[in-house]
Amino acid sequence: MHPLLNRKNFLTQASTALGSIALTSLLSSDRLLASGKSSESAVQIDPANPYAPRAPHFQAKAKNVLVIFCAGAVSQLETWDYKPKLIEWDDRPLPGGPSVTFQGPAGNLARPQYTFRQRGQSGKFVSDLLPHLADLTDDIAFVHSLTSKSNTHGPAENFLSTGFNLDGFPSLGAWVTYALGSQCENLPAYVAIPDPRGVPQNGSNNWGPGFLPAAFQGTTFSASDPVRHLKVADSNETAEAATRKLLEKIQRRHLDQFPDDAQLAARIASYELAARMQLSVPMITDIDREPAHVLKAYGADDSSNKEKAAFARNCILARRLIQSGVRFVQLFNGAYASAGKLNWDGHNDLKNQYDVHAAIMDQPVAALIRDLKASGLLDETLVVWCTEFGRMPFFQKGAKGRDHNPDGFTCWMTGAGIRGGVSHGQTDELGVKAIEDIHPLYDFNATILHLLGLDHERLTYQHNGIQRRLTNVEGAVIQPILR
């Protein structure tokens, strides 16, 4: 039984007096669906059907979005942003550089820890750290000049996912779901797939609804941690059907008592969706049904690397979700702060830790993109690879890793609406900060919305007296990477 049904059941059985109070409270909880002054908010939500498909502002280039979120701040200098000058300057102090950065004293400049090689027709230099993804260089548009507002993981992850450093703001996926509704009848419109090793520092903020109606938050499950409590122990179809019937009866009675209650309809609608999901979710998370060659292509059969295999299964799940019409899929790679053990936060032992993390991320993600391309899904799916900030060109004093650098880092996109083989924006020759075509992450988010047919300035929600936006009062679409 769905947890909501459970709770409802419990409350109706509670003492009559208390029960009726609780009922009142449940009803008003569902007011969430209709909250915000609908006359003032830009998107009209039908409380009875919050997931109804809604039209974008203009013709969209992308139908779906897949966000690959690499937590912990992937070093741009070891991956996509080639700095040959840094080889020359290896082990020398950065002239005029800061003596202390986020975590402490700065050491000497350090060369890229991996060899860079030219790839594909574009001849772009990409490092050997991620050989599978490097092969896709010609399909990718890189933005090398991104900046963040925070140099601390939690706030910076908030900024990346919600456009604000602070907690409490809606995630990108929630904004998209609020704007466009669902294109799928039996699965959530928005799914967040946590890394098998854990969730990023700022946790559920990455897929939370903030002040948007809770209906638009991401639903979390993964191949290794499917939705729980879909089946009730000691129950059967008949019993469940009877429960649903009783519930419906109670709801009808309530509707008779409060005939004006539009919210009841909404609640019934959401229960129906829940019931449909109960059936379809277990099917979609059953990765073992994939043929062996697919498991192999993704690395899901790699028994020598359990974490890679588990992450690869999440990648397969992501493909299946997109295939099934889930509009927004967030795929997390890397967990919370752990001195770089569980995510990309390479402060002390960057090379050794990146060897581990890249082995988990590279092949499965590359296979996922190839798979989407082969099936034609990439034409309508925007794939976004992102991380909260970059890393410094120098090592930390007494360590073999790099400190946080929010002043110039790289994320990329591929797929629907994206020009492949483009490198946009630049950091200086040592990679200290962005110097050309500087884009705060607002622009990156504005571009994602743009590809979905949404004008980031028009996608608003009235909250506490302010028309809120994903991009606050900033943001400009990064046109040069668009097709």
Place this chain on the structure above:
Amino acid sequence: MRRLIQFFLASIHNGFTRFATLGVVFFAIWNPCLRLSQGTLQAQEPLTLSTVDFVRDVRPIFENHCYGCHGKDKQKSGFRLDIKSRALHGGDNYGPLIDPSTPGKSPILDWVSNPNPSERMPPNDSGYPALSTDQVEKLKAWIQAGAPWPDGIDTTELPDPKNHWSFKPLNKEHSTLSIDDLVAEKLKRSGLDFSPMATAIQWLRRISFDLHGLPPDPELAKWFSSHHDQPNAYERVVDELLASPRYAERWAQHWLDVVRYADTHGFEVNTERPHAWHYRDYVIQALDNDLPFKEFIRQQIAGDGLGQDTATGFLITASVLLPGQIGADEPSKRLARQDAIDEIVVNIGQSFLGLSIGCARCHDHKFDPITQEDYYAMQAFVAGVEYEDRIVDTPWANEQKTLQELIDKELHAIDQQLRKYEPVARPQSAPADVPNSIENIVRFDPKPARFVKLEIWDANLHPTLGLIEPCIDELEVWTLGNDAKNVALANYGTKATASGSRESQIHKLQHIHDGITGNSSSWMSDQSGRGWVLLELSNVETISKIVWGRDRLGQFNDRTATAYRIQIGTDPNQLEDIQKVLPQRPVVQPTMNLERITPTKTNSLRFTILETSNLEPCIDELEIFNAIGENVALAKHGTKVTSTGDSVSPNRHELRLINDGLYGNSHSWMSDTIGKGSLTFEFANQQHIESIVWGRDREGTYQDRLAIRYRIETLDSNGTWRIVADDSDRSVYPTDPATPKPHTLSNVAAYRLSDVESKAVKELENRRKELQAKRRTSQENQKAFAGKFRTPDPIHLLHRGDPEQPRQSIAPAIPSFFGSIQLDPSASDKQRRLAIADWIASDTNPLTPRVIANRIWQGHFGIGLVETSNDFGLNGTPPTNPELLDWLAVRLIESNWSLKSLHRLIVLSRTYRQVAQSNQAGNSTDADARLLWRYPRRRLEAESLRDSILFVSGQLSLTMYGRGFDLYQQESETLFSAPLIVPMRVKARAYDAPRRLRFKR
């Protein structure tokens, strides 16, 4: 470049400070361009003044080219050109763009006529065309004419904040009417009427949940169901409910929500604030006593000066970063401090005034009359507040303080007793052997022996456990010659005995001579730091070498004997010393060092420092104890001190402070010479000295300037200085800065103590440890998370809110729109907080009484008369019934700000007593029941739901106050659980708890 400009303009808003520097750079590049273009312009013939008319010639240019971004709907960069006052004022952060005083030089001309299309206004991609030369000339002519802009011709008008309802004085016209009159008036206008009255029991349930957060008390329900039609029955119920502490608890929760109270710091790891609950308890007590609300305000902002020391917890309820969460770089620290002060301003603004003052952190408020300068002037009122625990003056804290004093007395007594067991100083000792933990070899001339005894007197200290039982993995006794063998081994028939053994799988007495090395086959004494082992060989053997170690595999280096004696002989009662390693006294400590000396009679004592850890030596206090335990160094005994030279910092470092009886860096003496200095104490009478105690900083804050080599001398009757103690018998202080500084838990060595004495020492030390733990607790218990107050930071206006771009310094002042209360920058922290509190809590402040009256109304009806209860500004929602709101506010002031009186008026009103049922007429006109044609249905909060379940099942504990409990372990009221800033508690979430938690940040 184009992109730079665009970004620069866009980034002017709210907090995008990172790019501020970029902006400056940009201007440096930009300015020469400006001059160039001006040159071109000036070369042309200006239009004559008479030809330009604003409405005919200039406004159309603005309309067609500028209003799209700088007009009614959008004001990019905070600049609008459709209203005279705003147009002449300019945009955010810059001077005016139109400047008639220097014709031809107005920045607006440069913007519109820049020859470089990527640097011109309107921007290329804005969809608005560039100005023609003719248009530019018109504009130029207009500015040269002094930019004549007639008044009253603007098509849009700015709202005048002076006319804003909440900024006007309270309307006192309706004082003869009632709540119901004022509600009925509004209903009538919409063609509505009150709904029928709720039944007595419905009302009782409503008011019980409303005032207590619990279902009605069964006894009360029983009484009321049979008495409700008697006169004053309703009033009796209300009075009873309001008199109950449950009322205070329930409404304290509402207030704590307003001010964002939590028992944790927030951010990712959400560290506990163990002393936050004092403020929660203060709020409950204040409401229980119906403390006048304006006093409540004053106490929360400045309670430390008003006899309510814990009330100031209000100031620091926000989530802030803890030291480890702030970047190590200075800009990160400055930003964190700014964020912390900002939260206080935001809290004061929202909670009491319903003003979003915080919006003006980066720019002038977009809607309300609050300038950026006003914002920083508000910061200046609270710039001396730190988010820290403070030792408070409350009965509970004082009780703890008394307890601590008792503990201190006992600790002092224990220290005195332990002093008897301290090793006596052995001045001028030769450098000692330092045993190592792996292997120690003693070679000697061959001697016959049947008995070998290893007697341990002291061991090294375990890093956390201190002095523990020593351990030996193997004791070897070697014969002489080519066929030398270890005759200690059991298989030669050797027997081992010991003072006592701590036995386990791996530690056994027989392991000391089983031929197996390493910790897993070793002997451990059963006494801390002492013990002996005696080997009895089967025959007399000629031996020449003894070897022992603690762990020859090198895994362990604790439990190593550091002082010991090895004896051999043929007669167990007449053993001969082969090796004797005397215990060393502990390494010098910054906190305290004891020198127990051979008792000496003298008139004078000299303490000479020969070397320091660094810099000039500093000593906070030097105490000299005589045979009866008096500190005869004290100046009050007539002792005179001279020195070889002082570094003086008045009232901090002075020679007189060496023997003033006070500890700590701020009562200390400092020499004038790096590494050296000498102090001579001359007593009034001859003294029998037994010990000297000295330290660098007994409060433990400072570790530098420590004397690491020194000598102490007394003057004998012949006038000769004789050394009584020095550092030669102490463990050597590590001079390599990388080596961690050793610290000791105990000064007492086991050397030469009898078993009885050793046991006594152990007991005293255990008691001391216990007391020290208790002392820490009672010390902690004196604190409340109520803010630490210090000299206020100097406050500057921060360009774009960026701490890296400070501008002019700002004195504390209330927002200038509301008055002219301003303090001198020299005002103390306390004066500042009291001044802002007094302004807020005044009968004439138009906002304060309205805001709280609205909150009370909101508590009773779910939605306030003003829906945006934290925003009474121009962007907030206007009141649905302004007359009623003012009526409530006036009544509140008239009742000396009594909240209970206000509750009473509301819950006894007909408006409150209506049924909650819907009806067709009301529903079609006012579905949300904002006009109150029925009592609005409300959602029960998670706290009440949980507490109710426990209440009806008879499990709710009504114990009040004190430290928070774990919500899921106990049945206390939810209020006393430790609410968290971050929603981590899944169960509470299901019942809507996150709504109050999620946005706390």
